[in-house]
Amino acid sequence: MIRFVRVCKSYTQKDRSVVPVFAGLDLHIAAGELVCVLGASGCGKTTLLNLAAGFVFPASGSVLFEGNPVQGPGPECGVVFQDATLFPWLTAYGNVAFALKQRGVRGQQLKETTSEYLAFMGLADQAHQYPCGLSGGMRQRVAIARVLALASRVLLMDEPFSALDAHSRERMQDELLRVHAHAGQTILYVTHSVAEAAYLGDRIILLGQRGVLLDIPVTVARPRRRSGEELLPVEEQLRACLRQEYTKEE
Ligand SMILES: Nc1ncnc2c1ncn2[C@@H]1O[C@H](COP(=O)(O)OP(=O)(O)OP(=O)(O)O)[C@@H](O)[C@H]1O
DSSP states (O other): OEEEEEEEEEEEOTTSOEEEEEEEEEEEEOTTOEEEEEESTTSSHHHHHHHHHTSSOOSEEEEEETTEEOOSOOTTEEEEOSSOOOOTTSOHHHHHHHHHHHTTOOHHHHHHHHHHHHHHTTOGGGTTOOGGGSOHHHHHHHHHHHHHHTTOSEEEEESTTTTSOHHHHHHHHHHHHHHHHHHOOEEEEEOSOHHHHHHHOSEEEEEETTEEEEEEEOOOOSSOOTTOTTTHHHHHHHHHHHHHHHHHHO
C-alpha cells in the first residue's frame, strides 16, 4: 500500500550544513499492517511519517501510495501526533465535526458520525467539553476520534500515547488494537518503547543512521500478554540491535 523506493532525504540547517536522513531507503508497507517504527533519536522516524503523509518530499526516489506518487497530504492518511492538536475554541464534539465538515459531511450524518466516534472512544459524556477541560488522555482520544471519523485508510501515529500516564497508555494501546481489528487500517506507529512495539506491532522496523537495521514480523497471536514471555525474544532482539547502534554512535 505504501512504498518507499530508494528514498533519499536530507535537511539543510540554518547554518547551511546538510543533515542526511535517508540515503536510498526501500520499504514496503502492506494494506492492513500495523507497523511499529523504532529507532534512536534523530534517525528519521518522524521524517518517515512526514514522507508518507506528503508533508515533506524525497530529494530523489519516490514515496508511493497504491502505486501513485504521494504529492501532498490527502484524505487517505490520518495523522496523530504526540500532543493532540485540537482547536481550543471548539468542544470535543466541535473538533470532530469540524474535520468532517471539511470533507463535506453535513446535517444528520454529521451529527451521527461525530457522536458515534466520540462514543467509540469513550467520550460521549465529554462531547461538550472544551479541550482545556479535558485530561491529556481525553484530548488524545478526541484527536483519534477525529481521525477515525474521517475513515482514513492509513493512520500515521507519531508517539501518540507518550505523554500519557502508564495506565492511560495501556488503555489507549488496547483501544487502538480494537479499532485496528475492527476497521483494518494500515498503521505506521512511531514509538521509543520496545515493549510497546512488541505488544502492538504486526511487524517492527528498527531504523538506524544507515536506514533499516531490522525488519521483523511479530507472530505472537493476539490478545498478547504485556511483557509476556512469548514477546521476550522479539524484545531482546530489538534491544540488542538498539544497544549496538548506540554503541556505534559513542
Ligand atoms: N525541518 C527540519 N529541518 C532541519 N532538520 C531537520 C528537520 N526535521 C528533522 N530534521 C533533522 O533530521 C534528522 C531526523 O529527524 P526526525 O525528527 O525524523 O528523527 P526522529 O527519529 O523522529 O527523532 P526523535 O526520536 O528524536 O523524534 C534529525 O537530525 C533532525 O535534526
